[in-house]
Amino acid sequence: MRIGIAIPTYCNSEELRRCLLSIQRHAPSIANCITVVDDSGDGRVAAELQSEFPPVRWTIHESNDGFGASANDAVKACEADIVVLLNDDVQIACDPAAQLESVFRDPIVFAATLQSLHADGTFREGAKRLIWPMGIPRILHNPQDQKSPQDGLHTSDYAVGGHAAYRRDYFLKLNGFDPLFHPFYWEDVDLCIRARKQGYNTVYLPKCKVIHDGRSSIRSQHDAAYLRTITLRNRLLFAWRHLPPHLYAFHQMSLAYHRISARLLRDSEFTDAYFTARERQRALS
CATH class of the missing domain: 3.90.550.10 (Spore Coat Polysaccharide Biosynthesis Protein SpsA; Chain A)
Structure with a gap:
């Protein structure tokens, strides 16, 4: 070996x-x-x-x-x-x-x-x-x-x-x-x-x-807002690929809550993460 x-x-x-x-x-x-x-x-x-x-x-x-x-x-x-x-x-x-x-x-x-x-x-x-x-x-x-x-x-x-x-x-x-x-x-x-x-x-x-x-090179080359957006986006992509079926309803409720919260709090990083995740999912499906 x-x-x-x-x-x-x-x-x-x-x-x-x-x-x-x-x-x-x-x-x-x-x-x-x-x-x-x-x-x-x-x-x-x-x-x-x-x-x-x-x-x-x-x-x-x-x-x-x-x-x-x-x-x-x-x-x-x-x-x-x-x-x-x-x-x-x-x-x-x-x-x-x-x-x-x-x-x-x-x-x-x-x-x-x-x-x-x-x-x-x-x-x-x-x-x-x-x-x-x-x-x-x-x-x-x-x-x-x-x-x-x-x-x-x-x-x-x-x-x-x-x-x-x-x-x-x-x-x-x-x-x-x-x-x-x-x-x-x-x-x-x-x-x-x-x-x-x-x-x-x-x-x-x-x-x-x-x-x-x-x-790390990643953290030294990118600002915190970009890193958070990428992390959130990829976390969503991971969830949509591997979500256990019995948690689907909970996921939809959580996603709705976070999207509403992001709108109220003007959290552009989460909003960007969500929409870019959807776009990437469609493009690579």
């Missing part, structure tokens, strides 16, 4: 350098199988780092295609059985190879989410739990909200796209992250829920740790 690493990057050579150095330092056993997709649009990151990291295999996008497309290309180009997908602002804190080899021996395991820490070593993200209060999808992040381990194995409803391992052949079979959610957010949740519907599981590996700086 070969393990590799795939990293989409965008105009972020310093963060990527720290990421690659952390792999060399803490996970040398997989440092010879790294693929990076430079999504800057002009190849600036590759031009700066190629000579410094000769084992890395590079793909250069001629335009900024977004996280989902870049991640898909990175996983596809990575010649490994299990691919660890990392954001460029994530650093490996320990060698995950042994634990990944252990959990992926089970053929129904599709993905594994790693535990992320803040730079000071405190807990940041772990397992995720998807719930549907009043028919609206919501993610619980806190450790106390998670499911109890089964036979010593922690499960997660999805693997965080910024620090997750995927079985590459299943990932490609599912066509990776769906462009419905372009440019970012909720595509990783959608992927794992689609996998679950085909009988595959997602697990959580709390002993496989990464440091997530948190100063």
Whole structure:
């Protein structure tokens, strides 16, 4: 079983350098199988780092295609059985190879989410739990909200796209992250829920740790209003694809309430999110 690493990057050579150095330092056993997709649009990151990291295999996008497309290309180009997908602002804190080899021996395991820490070593993200209060999808992040381990194995409803391992052949079979959610957010949740519907599981590996700086390219390149609109839009798109049938009436009531509230409160971000979600749903249906 070969393990590799795939990293989409965008105009972020310093963060990527720290990421690659952390792999060399803490996970040398997989440092010879790294693929990076430079999504800057002009190849600036590759031009700066190629000579410094000769084992890395590079793909250069001629335009900024977004996280989902870049991640898909990175996983596809990575010649490994299990691919660890990392954001460029994530650093490996320990060698995950042994634990990944252990959990992926089970053929129904599709993905594994790693535990992320803040730079000071405190807990940041772990397992995720998807719930549907009043028919609206919501993610619980806190450790106390998670499911109890089964036979010593922690499960997660999805693997965080910024620090997750995927079985590459299943990932490609599912066509990776769906462009419905372009440019970012909720595509990783959608992927794992689609996998679950085909009988595959997602697990959580709390002993496989990464440091997530948190100063991601997405947040540094876009303002808060745009990010909220995209998040709300993709949350709605996810709901319309995966809504449990018995919650349909609750979802319609919740949606009506939020639309009325948005009108009264002049919440243009929610209104934009709703109508762009409808337009995207029609265009891609």
